[in-house]
Amino acid sequence: MATLSPPANPESNAVVKAVFDDIRHTRGSDFINNIWLYLANDPKLLQDTWSEIKSVMASESLLDSKTKEMIYIAVSVANACSYCVHSHTAAAKARGMSGEEHGELMRIIALAAKTNHLVTAMQIPLDAAFDADTKP
Amino acid sequence: MATLSPPANPESNAVVKAVFDDIRHTRGSDFINNIWLYLANDPKLLQDTWSEIKSVMASESLLDSKTKEMIYIAVSVANACSYCVHSHTAAAKARGMSGEEHGELMRIIALAAKTNHLVTAMQIPLDAAFDADTKP
Amino acid sequence: MATLSPPANPESNAVVKAVFDDIRHTRGSDFINNIWLYLANDPKLLQDTWSEIKSVMASESLLDSKTKEMIYIAVSVANACSYCVHSHTAAAKARGMSGEEHGELMRIIALAAKTNHLVTAMQIPLDAAFDADTKP
Amino acid sequence: MATLSPPANPESNAVVKAVFDDIRHTRGSDFINNIWLYLANDPKLLQDTWSEIKSVMASESLLDSKTKEMIYIAVSVANACSYCVHSHTAAAKARGMSGEEHGELMRIIALAAKTNHLVTAMQIPLDAAFDADTKP
Amino acid sequence: MATLSPPANPESNAVVKAVFDDIRHTRGSDFINNIWLYLANDPKLLQDTWSEIKSVMASESLLDSKTKEMIYIAVSVANACSYCVHSHTAAAKARGMSGEEHGELMRIIALAAKTNHLVTAMQIPLDAAFDADTKP
Amino acid sequence: MATLSPPANPESNAVVKAVFDDIRHTRGSDFINNIWLYLANDPKLLQDTWSEIKSVMASESLLDSKTKEMIYIAVSVANACSYCVHSHTAAAKARGMSGEEHGELMRIIALAAKTNHLVTAMQIPLDAAFDADTKP
Numbered sequence: 001m002a003t004l005s006p007p008a009n010p011e012s013n014a015v016v017k018a019v020f021d022d023i024r025h026t027r028g029s030d031f032i033n034n035i036w037l038y039l040a041n042d043p044k045l046l047q048d049t050w051s052e053i054k055s056v057m058a059s060e061s062l063l064d065s066k067t068k069e070m071i072y073i074a075v076s077v078a079n080a081c082s083y084c085v086h087s088h089t090a091a092a093k094a095r096g097m098s099g100e101e102h103g104e105l106m107r108i109i110a111l112a113a114k115t116n117h118l119v120t121a122m123q124i125p126l127d128a129a130f131d132a133d134t135k136p
Numbered sequence: 137m138a139t140l141s142p143p144a145n146p147e148s149n150a151v152v153k154a155v156f157d158d159i160r161h162t163r164g165s166d167f168i169n170n171i172w173l174y175l176a177n178d179p180k181l182l183q184d185t186w187s188e189i190k191s192v193m194a195s196e197s198l199l200d201s202k203t204k205e206m207i208y209i210a211v212s213v214a215n216a217c218s219y220c221v222h223s224h225t226a227a228a229k230a231r232g233m234s235g236e237e238h239g240e241l242m243r244i245i246a247l248a249a250k251t252n253h254l255v256t257a258m259q260i261p262l263d264a265a266f267d268a269d270t271k272p
Numbered sequence: 273m274a275t276l277s278p279p280a281n282p283e284s285n286a287v288v289k290a291v292f293d294d295i296r297h298t299r300g301s302d303f304i305n306n307i308w309l310y311l312a313n314d315p316k317l318l319q320d321t322w323s324e325i326k327s328v329m330a331s332e333s334l335l336d337s338k339t340k341e342m343i344y345i346a347v348s349v350a351n352a353c354s355y356c357v358h359s360h361t362a363a364a365k366a367r368g369m370s371g372e373e374h375g376e377l378m379r380i381i382a383l384a385a386k387t388n389h390l391v392t393a394m395q396i397p398l399d400a401a402f403d404a405d406t407k408p
Numbered sequence: 409m410a411t412l413s414p415p416a417n418p419e420s421n422a423v424v425k426a427v428f429d430d431i432r433h434t435r436g437s438d439f440i441n442n443i444w445l446y447l448a449n450d451p452k453l454l455q456d457t458w459s460e461i462k463s464v465m466a467s468e469s470l471l472d473s474k475t476k477e478m479i480y481i482a483v484s485v486a487n488a489c490s491y492c493v494h495s496h497t498a499a500a501k502a503r504g505m506s507g508e509e510h511g512e513l514m515r516i517i518a519l520a521a522k523t524n525h526l527v528t529a530m531q532i533p534l535d536a537a538f539d540a541d542t543k544p
Numbered sequence: 545m546a547t548l549s550p551p552a553n554p555e556s557n558a559v560v561k562a563v564f565d566d567i568r569h570t571r572g573s574d575f576i577n578n579i580w581l582y583l584a585n586d587p588k589l590l591q592d593t594w595s596e597i598k599s600v601m602a603s604e605s606l607l608d609s610k611t612k613e614m615i616y617i618a619v620s621v622a623n624a625c626s627y628c629v630h631s632h633t634a635a636a637k638a639r640g641m642s643g644e645e646h647g648e649l650m651r652i653i654a655l656a657a658k659t660n661h662l663v664t665a666m667q668i669p670l671d672a673a674f675d676a677d678t679k680p
Numbered sequence: 681m682a683t684l685s686p687p688a689n690p691e692s693n694a695v696v697k698a699v700f701d702d703i704r705h706t707r708g709s710d711f712i713n714n715i716w717l718y719l720a721n722d723p724k725l726l727q728d729t730w731s732e733i734k735s736v737m738a739s740e741s742l743l744d745s746k747t748k749e750m751i752y753i754a755v756s757v758a759n760a761c762s763y764c765v766h767s768h769t770a771a772a773k774a775r776g777m778s779g780e781e782h783g784e785l786m787r788i789i790a791l792a793a794k795t796n797h798l799v800t801a802m803q804i805p806l807d808a809a810f811d812a813d814t815k816p
Contacts, residue, residue, distance in 0.1 A: 004258060111208075328787045376742055380748055388761035389759075544588055
């Protein structure tokens with residue numbers, strides 16, 4: 001159940017068709033998942049969002065694509081986005097994340113959440129040593 | 137400004153002293169940052185928290201320590217924990233995160249937050265393809 | 273699936289009946305959506321919540337009712353409240369929000385989330401120019 | 409640094425004066441903390457907020473006032489509201505929360521945050537046994 | 545729908561079996577809810593999580609077990625963890641939380657969320673009186 | 681205190697200079713606030729972020745610029761981004777938001793947060809009437 005309906009024939013729009021074709025080509029798969037289908041209601045927003053995802057997540061960079069997906073999962077969990085947790089866990093697995101690595105990711109996310117809340121509860125003051133601005 | 141004061145002489149408590157010594161030894165540094173100083177009000181909580189941090193973050197594992205710190209940062213940002221963002225950014229730098237890698241981390245966190253909110257705003261339904269339970 | 277069951281005959285309670293009648297009258301519709309049905313377990317909480325909603329959202333004010341619903345959606349998305357996103361998107365549409373306006377709302381919410389996370393990740397210090405307290 | 413300035417002479421407004429007097433009387437103290445001082449910019453919002461706080465937190469009820477403040481702290485920590493964590497920790501201490509009880513509160517908040525994130529990361533499906541609606 | 549499948553025969557693993565037996569014994573019930581079933585994919589994480597839950601939530605302490613569950617609910621609501629809200633509401637009811645007490649919990653959570661957002665929106669500065677560090 | 685230092689001479693970089701010039705020209709002011717100064721560490725991220733802000737917030741659209749800033753504030757409050765609340769409250773005031781309108785915004789944000797938490801605490805099920813997908 002969504003707050004809007006996906007378009008009936010999304011690829012009748014030329015912008016949508018070009019984005020969907022690029023998604024298929026980039027991923028080497030015919031599967032278009034729901035976020036893109038629903039974003040097709042707004043071709044410009046679809047295009048910009050895909051372009052940013054492709055630039056950040058699907059292009060050559062210092063961080064490998066599996067690590068990038070694991071960071072994406074971490075943010076999505078803390079923001080309680082169920083769909084995002086699912087889609088990026090699937091992506092991380094597709095990029096080689098093993099069950100053991102997933103287990104490590106679970107531990108880091110859980111521990112970070114725990115200390116985030118402890119620190120906020122105690123309102124720990126910042127150590128002067130962490131101040132980047134004081135560095136020459 | 138914290139919600140409790142750090143103990144006057146934390147290392148007069150044997151449990152606290154043992155934890156602080158282990159922090160110094162594990163890190164190869166005399167610096168004890170504030171989270172440990174304030175947790176020293178409750179030696180058992182200090183001991184358990186350090187033990188979990190050491191086990192998850194400071195021990196040999198599949199994920200390298202720089203990657204683990206970057207995931208920790210991601211969760212801490214989404215949970216808006218200022219102290220945690222500072223301390224784990226310092227830790228990630230100490231483990232070799234370059235300015236360029238930090239830039240990539242910023243982009244992934246920002247993009248994840250963006251699509252987390254887009255997906256929640258549109259209430260995108262889950263694709264059947266993401267269902268782990270249906271997998272044999 | 274809720275954490276409590278809705279009452280069997282909510283309108284047998286006089287307070288509940290009065291609130292439900294006022295909801296129907298204010299909205300010009302017989303439809304009572306689930307939040308009110310479940311809140312009827314606690315007639316005082318139902319009454320206070322409806323009274324506040326009516327005062328803030330359904331009365332004459334400087335902001336028009338469509339704008340108010342769009343702000344409500346923005347908060348509900350950031351708080352990851354699925355039901356609230358649905359009910360207030362329906363309300364915004366009922367108050368005239370077009371598909372194009374919904375698209376603009378999506379962009380603002382997504383961009384705000386992105387810069388919120390960027391700013392928190394970098395821990396940007398506040399500009400002195402933003403300090404209301406220094407204004408005469 | 410706030411987004412608005414407190415009024416110069418808040419108690420020259422009769423509504424504000426009545427609320428401030430009631431705060432002093434209810435608490436048996438002359439101290440008016442900043443939330444009320446800043447809310448005095450909008451006497452109606454001040455009055456409604458204080459009235460709700462007084463009704464929920466300062467009146468006789470099944471839960472004792474110390475417990476209520478500890479629940480308030482828990483929500484405020486998870487919502488990362490620094491001011492609220494401070495003011496309600498002070499209130500809980502004033503209502504008798506000991507250092508040991510504060511330590512237990514820290515553990516519960518930290519553990520809840522940890523399992524909240526674990527559950528969201530794994531997207532654990534709801535057990536049928538938790539379904540209140542199926543109960544007769 | 546979860547991001548991983550529960551193990552086919554979890555209790556064929558000795559660690560899992562020991563934890564499940566302890567869960568059954570501690571609770572005096574044969575019911576193993578889903579969080580434990582899914583965590584069984586990672587016996588060490590299962591063991592550590594149960595051990596912490598048992599230590600914090602199921603052992604003798606200053607706070608009674610009903611109060612502890614209500615605090616757990618408060619955090620889980622603010623973190624938008626649906627499963628956690630369900631499981632800990634069931635636990636609080638099992639430990640004697642009445643409908644009236646649940647109603648009070650609702651009011652406190654709702655009011656805290658309201659003032660958390662008000663305070664953040666106005667960026668209320670901290671009162672010097674709240675500063676624990678200045679206390680001798 | 682930030683997690684990175686602003687560049688010493690940001691405008692010695694041609695991309696940064698072009699963005700800063702465009703910020704000054706778009707706003708009709710020489711003031712460059714800190715988010716742009718710190719983003720100048722990463723000229724491409726600076727350029728992309730400004731370009732998106734300009735496109736969404738500073739260009740002609742259906743929603744007026746004051747309304748857009750108020751929606752931005754709403755998201756920023758719920759995400760607990762102190763800097764963002766400050767900078768967008770300043771922007772909303774600069775675009776004509778009156779004190780009374782700010783008061784209405786406070787009320788809507790506070791009420792939304794309250795019902796978001798109530799709904800999550802009760803896990804209110806979605807009404808069939810909200811289902812966009814069932815609409816022809």
